[in-house]
Amino acid sequence: MATNTKARISAVGVKAIEAITEILRERTKGMDVPNVHWVGGGDASDSYCRECCLQEVEELKAAGEDVYIDGGWGSSESDGGETCEKCGKILNYSLTKYGIESELNHFEEHGISDSQDDAYCFLQVIEAGGGDPDIFPDEAKRVAKIARKFIRNHKRITP
Secondary structure, eight states: OOOOGGGGSOHHHHHHHHHHHHHHHHHHTTOOOOBOEEEETSOTTSOBOHHHHHHHHHHHHHTTOOOEEEEOSSOEEESSOOBOTTTOOBOBEEEOHHHHHHHHHHHHHHOOOSSHHHHHHHHHHIIIIITOTTTOHHHHHHHHHHHHHHHHHHSSOOO
16 A cells, blocks of 8 residues: 655645745745856866856966866756855755755754845745655755744735
8 A cells, every 4th residue: 555645744834834935936926046057177076056167167278277167057966055256146056956955954053044145045945846745854944944933924925
């Protein structure tokens, strides 16, 4: 007999996830989230928005390094949120399971602020499967708990 994993999360939890998803999508509508870029041909460990990566590449070329701009073709799979090394802007990313857990740890400790950046980051947790009890039932319980607390404390995020 197949186990219904949705039974692991209450109906109230499912409704909280659905409600916060709607709130966060509205809050992030029209948000400019650039794709991840990095310096190719050198140390590719830092993430940048396109403008900052171009600047970094120009600086490194001026110093004699053979580098180029790389990336920029869509969301980058990540073990946590991605921000530009230079300007701090949120970048387009999708979370691994470890990333979902890491972000949930952050939001359990700090909550979700009213910022558009927090809205985007928590929405990434949900969209990576953290809010789906059929994919990650334990994480979905955690998402539901954070969502209920947010809804109870804030009622809604205002842009």
